[in-house]
Amino acid sequence: MDNIHGAIFPFFIFILLNLQMSHIVASDDQLQTYIVHVQMPHNQISTQEFSENLESWYESFLPATLTTSSGDQEPSPRLVYSYRHIFSGFAAKLTPIQVEAMEKMEGFLSAKPQRVITLHTTHSPRFLGLSGQSRGLWRGSNYGKGVIIGLLDTGIRPEHPSFNDEGMPPPPAKWKGSCEIDFAAHCNRKLIGARSFEGGNGTPMDFVGHGTHTSGTVAGNFVKGAGVFGQANGTAAGVAPLSHIAMYNVCPSGACSESSTLAAMDMSIHDGVDVLSISLASTGSSAYYDDNIAIGAFSAMEKGIFVSCSAGNSGPFLASVSNVAPWILTVGASTINRKIKATALLGNRKQFNGESFFQPKSFKSTQRILIFPNRTSPYCTAATLKSINIKEKIVLCVVGGGVPAVSKGLAVQNAGGAAMILMNDVYLANTTSASAHVLPATHVSYADGLNIIKYIDSTTTPTATIIFKGTIIGGDNHAPVVAAFSSRGPNAASPGILKPDIIGPGVNILAAWPYSVENNFNSAGLNFNFLSGTSMSCPHLSGVAALLKSAHPSWSPAAIKSAMMTTADIVNLKGNRIEDETFHPADIFAVGSGHINPSRANNPGLVYDLQPTDYIPYLCGLSYSNHEVSIIVNHNVNCSRESRISDSQLNYPSFSVILGKNARTQTYSRKVTNVGGAQTNYIAHVIKPRDVVVKVEPTMLNFTKLNQVLTYKVTFSRSVTNATADFAHGYLTWTSTKYSVRSPIVVLLS
Ligand SMILES: *[C@@H]1O[C@H](CO)[C@@H](O)[C@H](O)[C@H]1NC(C)=O
Ligand SMILES: *[C@@H]1O[C@H](CO)[C@@H](O)[C@H](O)[C@H]1NC(C)=O
Ligand SMILES: *[C@@H]1O[C@H](CO)[C@@H](O)[C@H](O)[C@H]1NC(C)=O
Ligand SMILES: *[C@@H]1O[C@H](CO)[C@@H](O)[C@H](O)[C@H]1NC(C)=O
Ligand SMILES: *[C@@H]1O[C@H](CO)[C@@H](O)[C@H](O)[C@H]1NC(C)=O
Ligand SMILES: *[C@@H]1O[C@H](CO)[C@@H](O)[C@H](O)[C@H]1NC(C)=O
Numbered sequence: 196m197d198n199i200h201g202a203i204f205p206f207f208i209f210i211l212l213n214l215q216m217s218h219i220v221a222s223d224d225q226l227q228t229y230i231v232h233v234q235m236p237h238n239q240i241s242t243q244e245f246s247e248n249l250e251s252w253y254e255s256f257l258p259a260t261l262t263t264s265s266g267d268q269e270p271s272p273r274l275v276y277s278y279r280h281i282f283s284g285f286a287a288k289l290t291p292i293q294v295e296a297m298e299k300m301e302g303f304l305s306a307k308p309q310r311v312i313t314l315h316t317t318h319s320p321r322f323l324g325l326s327g328q329s330r331g332l333w334r335g336s337n338y339g340k341g342v343i344i345g346l347l348d349t350g351i352r353p354e355h356p357s358f359n360d361e362g363m364p365p366p367p368a369k370w371k372g373s374c375e376i377d378f379a380a381h382c383n384r385k386l387i388g389a390r391s392f393e394g395g396n397g398t399p400m401d402f403v404g405h406g407t408h409t410s411g412t413v414a415g416n417f418v419k420g421a422g423v424f425g426q427a428n429g430t431a432a433g434v435a436p437l438s439h440i441a442m443y444n445v446c447p448s449g450a451c452s453e454s455s456t457l458a459a460m461d462m463s464i465h466d467g468v469d470v471l472s473i474s475l476a477s478t479g480s481s482a483y484y485d486d487n488i489a490i491g492a493f494s495a496m497e498k499g500i501f502v503s504c505s506a507g508n509s510g511p512f513l514a515s516v517s518n519v520a521p522w523i524l525t526v527g528a529s530t531i532n533r534k535i536k537a538t539a540l541l542g543n544r545k546q547f548n549g550e551s552f553f554q555p556k557s558f559k560s561t562q563r564i565l566i567f568p569n570r571t572s573p574y575c576t577a578a579t580l581k582s583i584n585i586k587e588k589i590v591l592c593v594v595g596g597g598v599p600a601v602s603k604g605l606a607v608q609n610a611g612g613a614a615m616i617l618m619n620d621v622y623l624a625n626t627t628s629a630s631a632h633v634l635p636a637t638h639v640s641y642a643d644g645l646n647i648i649k650y651i652d653s654t655t656t657p658t659a660t661i662i663f664k665g666t667i668i669g670g671d672n673h674a675p676v677v678a679a680f681s682s683r684g685p686n687a688a689s690p691g692i693l694k695p696d697i698i699g700p701g702v703n704i705l706a707a708w709p710y711s712v713e714n715n716f717n718s719a720g721l722n723f724n725f726l727s728g729t730s731m732s733c734p735h736l737s738g739v740a741a742l743l744k745s746a747h748p749s750w751s752p753a754a755i756k757s758a759m760m761t762t763a764d765i766v767n768l769k770g771n772r773i774e775d776e777t778f779h780p781a782d783i784f785a786v787g788s789g790h791i792n793p794s795r796a797n798n799p800g801l802v803y804d805l806q807p808t809d810y811i812p813y814l815c816g817l818s819y820s821n822h823e824v825s826i827i828v829n830h831n832v833n834c835s836r837e838s839r840i841s842d843s844q845l846n847y848p849s850f851s852v853i854l855g856k857n858a859r860t861q862t863y864s865r866k867v868t869n870v871g872g873a874q875t876n877y878i879a880h881v882i883k884p885r886d887v888v889v890k891v892e893p894t895m896l897n898f899t900k901l902n903q904v905l906t907y908k909v910t911f912s913r914s915v916t917n918a919t920a921d922f923a924h925g926y927l928t929w930t931s932t933k934y935s936v937r938s939p940i941v942v943l944l945s
Contacts, residue, residue: 226270226288228454230487231256231297232304232826233283250277253285256303258296269293276454280464280498281491282829286454304826307485309453310477314349314405314446314730339435339741341367343387344414345468346734347451347459347475348406350399350444351389352709353381355407355722357415360384363437372441372466375399385416388441388466392455399442401709403449406442408726409474411707413734414438414741431705431723434738434793438745441468451475453487460491464498469744471495472737473504474730476517482688483814484823489520493827496522497807501744501752503737505729506695507682511622511776513784516682519694521845522810524740524756527682528701528732529675529790532768533668535629535703537637539616541565541650542658549616549637550629550703552725554663558635562658563613567591567651575603577610586611589659591647594619594638604632614661618644619679624776626679628727629703635661672768677785678702679776681729684784685851685941689817691842693851693941695787696756697763698773699739701732739793746797747870753805754868757848759796761803761936763789765926783924783939788849800871800934803848804904815839850927850940852911854887860912867905867929867936869898877929877936879907884923884942888912896929911942918944 233256257272272293275286286309289297294306343366351358363384372388374381378399382389391397401407415433443459445451456475463471476488483489492502504518506527518525537551542562566588572579574596590612592603600617607615614635619627627638639647651657678701686694708724736759743755750758765786767773773790775781807828814824815834824832843852844863852861869875875898879891890910898905909927923944928937 225290226273227290228275228286228309228452229289229294229306230286230309230454230457231284231306233285234302234304234825234831235283236302249279250274253277256285256297256300257287257289258293276458276461278457278461281457281461281494282826286457304822312446312451312453312456312475312477314449314451314475337437337742337745339414339438339738339745340364342435342438342470342741342745343367343370343441343468344435344438344470344472344737344741345388345441345443345463345466346406346410346413346472347443347445347456347463348409349403349446349449350391350401350406351386351410351440351442352401352407352707353378353386353389355411355707355709356418357411357431357433357707358383358385358440359416359418361416363416363439366439367467369467372462372468385414385440386442387439389444390442390459390462391444391447392458393444393447393452397444397447399444401444403446404709404724405446405449405474405726405730406444407709408706408724409472409730409734410440410442412704412731413472413738414440415707433706434735435741435745438738438741441466446475453477457487457491460488460495464495464500468500470501470503470737470740472734473502473518474728474733476504476507482819482823483520484819484826486520486688488518489523490827490829492520492523493810494829496752499752501740501755503733503740505733508680508728510681510683510785511679513683514685514687516684516686516694519686519688519692521689521692521813521847522752524697524736524759525695525787526729526733526736527695527698527785527787528678528727528729529681529698529773530626530671530673530678530702531700532671532674533666533703534671536664536667538662538664539637539639539643539647540660540662541647542654542656543650545646545650547639547643547647549639549643550627551632551636551638551663552629553632553634553636554665555635558614558661558663560660560662562660564588565591565616565651565657565659567648572596574598575606575615577606580606580610587613589614589616589661591616591618591644591651593617593644594623600628600630600638601632604634604636608634616647616659616661618647623679625676625778626702626776629725631725637661673774673778674768675700675773675790676767676778677773677775677781678727680727681785684787685943689842690853690943691851692845692847693783693787693849693939696760696849697736697787697789697791699732699735699791701729701735702727704731706731736791739791739796742793743796750802751804751806754802754870757802757804758799759791760788760848761801761938762792762795762799763937764792765789765937782922783941784922788937788939798871799936800869800875800931801867801877801929801936802870803846803865804868805846809846812838812840813842813845816841816844849938850909852940852942854911854913854942854944856945860910862908862910864906864908867896867907869901869903869905871931871934873901874899875931875934877931877934880928880930882926884925884940885920886913886915886918886944887923887925887942888914889925889927889940891927913944921945
């Protein structure tokens with residue numbers, strides 16, 4: 196019934212509108228939401244009066260209703276959001292003709308239709324979780340006390356026990372945020388802000404799950420007894436369990452609008468958040484002046500807000516990384532050392548270990564007929580299985596084809612199949628997921644899948660079964676492994692800035708979920724779920740940022756980021772270099788500086804610091820026009836009056852160097868600030884990229900006091916004219932008896 200009403204109601208409104216404005220031919224659907232940047236008149240900048248009249252000034256840009264040559268009226272333009280803190284501009288519903296009229300107005304800078312913004316979760320079917328894996332991340336820190344973390348997401352389910360406020364102090368006095376009136380009863384000292392951004396009739400309530408999950412990951416409070424199905428009993432907690440949460444719902448049904456995302460960023464700056472956790476991005480990479488999230492993040496950074504974003508799920512392809520501005524922390528995803536093991540045992544006694552969360556005890560592990568039903572379309576949908584007898588059989592399916600893993604299992608089950616073996620494609624390689632399948636199943640790697648196909652082809656009576664082995668923690672010392680889906684560098688918008696910056700847990704992550712994914716509703720509300728994606732790794736790093744902010748209130752966002760990056764781990768639990776989804780050593784475009792190590796990040800020794808104004812020579816150096824730089828920094832910049840630096844020269848904690856074919860030598864200087872022991876001597880150690888000579892000058896940095904800044908120079912040149920590979924990777928590390936401050940190096944040689 197609800198659905199039927201929902202479908203008819205808007206239709207009715209449409210008809211009424213048309214009746215009232217009977218002479219209008221052009222309909223409302225010609226209007227599109229544009230993000231418009233405008234420039235403050237010089238004499239008015241920042242005056243109180245002007246700020247109060249901001250909205251009417253914005254409205255003055257909207258053209259009066261136009262009448263076209265054929266006598267029809269254009270639909271009236273409409274202001275949707277007025278932006279105050281992220282940049283001078285607004286979102287408005289406009290027709291292309293109205294935009295054209297606006298372009299002639301004084302103060303107009305740019306107008307672009309709002310883009311598609313997507314959540315960075317790869318798998319959002321029903322996953323089912325065990326206990327929180329993030330315990331220990333905050334050991335030795337302040338649990339994030341006093342820090343406010345804002346999330347732009349799908350809302351939050353406030354009654355989840357992860358958002359209880361036991362032991363929480365009241366929000367800091369600077370907090371200006373609030374909860375929607377009809378939601379206020381749900382707010383407490385943990386959840387201190389909850390707003391929605393869809394047309395005014397939305398709610399911060401999470402009907403998707405993503406936002407509840409990321410909120411629980413970043414700052415869920417301690418929850419005892421967070422076990423499901425009697426497995427993995429224990430206490431769950433977010434990364435910064437004593438930080439406050441402010442939820443800004445910008446994706447009410449899982450689809451996010453750019454204008455709302457910007458409105459939420461705008462409000463979060465006003466409200467006084469300390470950390471912004473953004474597990475979404477606009478599709479496609481672009482120059483920073485064309486990337487409104489980057490522009491909004493610049494304003495946030497200027498106010499001391501740490502902005503942490505997901506790198507995207509478009510891996511393993513090169514140059515797929517998003518959210519790449521240097522004032523943003525860009526987070527890739529990797530595995531943790533927990534497997535929910537399910538083993539495929541074939542008729543030839545060969546075994547292949549895979550994963551599944553759903554492990555029914557009733558399933559009898561006897562050999563059954565194994566079938567690979569449709570090789571031309573191996574994705575297991577109802578259509579691809581319809582004319583094939585899979586009754587009582589074990590069915591081999593391939594990931595992808597736009598079909599979620601759990602739906603494949605459902606199709607197999609509906610067609611009478613007994614169980615499913617899900618194999619990866621060549622790109623996903625060894626990245627598997629523990630899904631809450633509806634039938635006995637296991638998800639195996641590409642290599643294992645090929646061996647299973649080989650076996651099927653080798654016999655007239657292939658058979659198999661699945662043996663469930665439950666949760667194995669500590670069994671996988673390959674971890675952390677970069678997830679296949681984690682987006683990779685290089686950074687197309689600014690090749691001299693290495694992206695992603697860092698990786699963190701983002702595969703099979705357990706956190707709070709709005710409802711029970713078990714069949715029986717969990718009356719205690721202790722609902723948890725597994726998700727995978729850079730959406731999941733981003734809040735882990737946002738949580739670490741909150742811990743560092745709490746421990747070092749005076750550190751700038753750049754200092755916090757430097758601390759995380761220069762102390763990250765580059766080896767796995769086995770002590771080998773971190774691997775990617777193929778189980779070969781991952782390159783720096785996959786791992787960035789490495790895997791977050793929170794306790795080391797708390798005491799980095801040295802930091803590469805940056806002030807907001809340091810980005811201006813960098814932006815001018817990107818050959819952006821004055822107009823474009825002004826849009827990003829939100830005030831007038833004349834690059835002819837600024838110094839310009841190459842992007843590799845920005846005081847960043849990593850190096851991305853373009854040497855190119857012409858063998859030019861590049862020299863960069865860096866400034867390091869002593870935040871460790873007062874009197875500490877550091878020595879430079881270089882792991883040389885292949886075919887590159889690296890010279891550091893001086894090779895020693897002797898600090899005599901805290902907060903002292905010393906400068907060094909590093910020169911890169913080719914050692915051969917024809918290099919072995921397009922890219923070469925290495926490290927520059929400053930070491931003292933106590934500290935090790937490492938920067939990754941990528942050199943483009945082609
Ligand atoms: C977890 O708790 C449940 C219910 O309290 C209990 O039945 C089960 O044995 C426990 N499992 C473990 C591994 O401790
Ligand atoms: C395989 O799948 C394709 C695409 O859905 C379908 O057209 C075809 O009939 C299937 N083949 C068999 C043997 O069922
Ligand atoms: C996955 O890992 C195995 C080692 O367990 C390796 O042999 C294989 O080549 C890897 N890659 C793929 C694509 O599965
Ligand atoms: C920018 O600065 C240059 C050099 O001072 C000057 O010639 C130019 O007119 C300025 N441009 C603008 C738009 O003010
Ligand atoms: C730094 O200290 C070391 C002794 O620890 C000394 O040998 C070196 O000359 C000093 N370097 C500078 C530049 O002062
Ligand atoms: C590099 O170039 C030289 C001469 O052009 C050639 O002899 C040598 O084999 C090349 N080396 C590689 C690694 O291609």
